Amino acid sequence: AATERNMEGREIFFRELETADGSLLSIAQLSAGDVGCVVWDAAIVLAKYLETGLTLRRRSVLELGAGTGMVGLMAAVHGADVTITDLEDLQDLMKINIENNKQLITGSIQAKVLKWGESIMEFVPPPDYILIADCIYYEQSLEPLVKTLEE
Numbered sequence: 001a002a003t004e005r006n007m008e009g010r011e012i013f014f015r016e017l018e019t020a021d022g023s024l025l026s027i028a029q030l031s032a033g034d035v036g037c038v039v040w041d042a043a044i045v046l047a048k049y050l051e052t053g054l055t056l057r058r059r060s061v062l063e064l065g066a067g068t069g070m071v072g073l074m075a076a077v078h079g080a081d082v083t084i085t086d087l088e089d090l091q092d093l094m095k096i097n098i099e100n101n102k103q104l105i106t107g108s109i110q111a112k113v114l115k116w117g118e119s120i121m122e123f124v125p126p127p128d129y130i131l132i133a134d135c136i137y138y139e140q141s142l143e144p145l146v147k148t149l150e151e
Helices: 041-049 070-077 088-100 139-150
Strands: 003-007 010-018 024-030 060-063 081-086 108-113 129-131
Touching: 010 041, 010 070, 024 070, 024 088, 041 070, 060 070, 070 081, 070 088, 070 108, 070 129, 081 088, 088 108
Parallel strands: 060 081, 060 129, 081 108
Antiparallel strands: 003 010, 010 024
16 A cells, blocks of 8 residues: 555555446555554455445435545445534544545445544434444443443
């Protein structure tokens, strides 16, 4: 993966994921930062699973703990209307990835801040699908995640 840019003193490097039609999603990752700044294997597996026949066109999708946004981007490539969410410090990275892949998106996608356990009123009505990939790294985040899912 080539290093191209710099974001707040951290190098950006890219991970590519081939879609079913042969297009390439290009996902920016950061050389340093918290767990959400790189693509984890579970995100790749879930992104590829979304290509196995799940009807996504015109479905609303909410991704929790999106990190780089790869999973939500794959859903948007397949026609879903997606909101990818994570903490404030990952918003710029998610927006870079949306911008870098906008030519592949056949649905829509936006990035928003969502801190688990806090109000989810702006995400009403409930989405058709909630996507989560490998997002429990810190044990203390489990209870707020469950609270968010229950709401």
